[in-house]
Amino acid sequence: MPDATFTTPDLTTFAGLDELGLEVVGQRLEAGRAVLAHEPLGWRPTTLLVTVRRYRCSGCGHVWRQDTTGAAEPRAKLSRGALRWALVAIVCQHLTVARVAESLAVSWNTANDAVLAEGPRVLINDPHRFDGVKVLGVDEHVWQHTRRGDKYVTVIIDLTPVREGTGPARLLDMVEGRSKAAFKQWLADRPASWRAGLEVVAMDGFTG
Template sequence: MRIRRYRCDHCGHRWREDTTTAAPERSKLSRGGIRWALKALVIDHLSIARVAAGPGVAWHTANDAVLAEGKRLLIDDPSRFDGVKVIGVDEHVWRHTRRGDKYITVIIDLTPARDRTGPARLLDMVEGRSKAVFKAWLEARPEQWKTGIEVVAMDGFAGFKTAASEALPGAVAVMDPFHVVRLAGDGLDDCRRRIQQELHKRQGREDDPLYKTRRTLHTGINLLTEHQCERLGALFAHEKHAAVEATWEVYQTMVAAYRHRDRAAGEALMSSVITSLTSGVPDLLSELGKLGRTLNHRAADVLAFFDRLGTSNGPTEAICESGSG
């Protein structure tokens, strides 16, 4: 920033403009410029290069200023932990280079989202993705704050689960529906690709029935068009596609459980799926066997969602995704 300098024509005294309220000492950006840069990065999703081009400063100057302002507003604000009862935790790929840890652990306050009093809030971001990283962050919080946490929403990463159970023994772990359904969806895709390879000895092509229905298989039953229903009917009429049909039925049942208006009925439906996949799954349905082992291991966390309705890690995913723009 430019600073005006003055000189008295009568006495020769020199002084310069007082900028202490406009900019930090020795700063190249004013406080207003720094706030603009932070909003441009977070809200408008501009890159640091674009942000730096606005005030005409170097990339490192803009980056350092944005990080310092974000730390001042977020990390250095002790009141951000007030009233937190529900937290969400997720990992995010922060760095796409070989140098340094590419993951960060993101912790979100989901209390406003659950109570429908406002949007979820970012609490902190910690470099790394492990049980030790999350547990260290939790243990650094005051004891009174930790005892007030009721629910921890998370994905299927066992490290987060273990850290939460050790540092927050009074909190309920909830495995988020997004990740549970994604596990089933990944199993469905793996099954479809396996059958494709077994039948045709190659990856799917545009005219292959299994490849043509790859998106339709993930569409909820109540959202299927008449044409899509006919396409699925033709696909499942082929006996060699039986494994895909069985995996698809499990996927659709799990989606229906989460969409059920009666949460008790939804919980019962999900519980029946977990029970059916726990034992007796044929070897030919290897993807369902793998899904069953995961669901059985985390059954309490999966079913806890129905008792803690409204506790979802969706806002955490949204904040992580917006940060990658």
């Protein structure tokens, strides 16, 4: 390709495996799947086949394995790339857990447990998710349709991107209950400097 904007084809980079510290050394394309990478290419389930090196010290005889935690959690069925793909598919593309599980060729429980664990790690525990928030949206939401426990939650949304025309609203948090005290406590838990930066709070007419 003479166009200088293109680089030499690299399957490792194309599949995103370089981010996991892995390198593609072969491929096997079957009718139902591709054995190569860590996340679906299109809607065909794609399996990552990894060779893990074992090392042995000639002096003491100690044996250890290559560290692959950059690619996936120990004994995990999904790589870190697959977890990110699943989270984006559910949060941004509104896919169901069943559809995500089918795309990753895992059970519903495996996909659901992985997303529930990855969500707090990537979203809730992100220290920068409150940066630049100037406009808040607050509303109540029916979280569960059962008679046990509080079925309502207070939803807090970042509306700053909408007002500034830079993107869609972002979910900041969900607090159990829909009382005035629930939202008040949530605000109290934020730093005073952050609260001082708020300009607008858009909320429904409920007591919160």
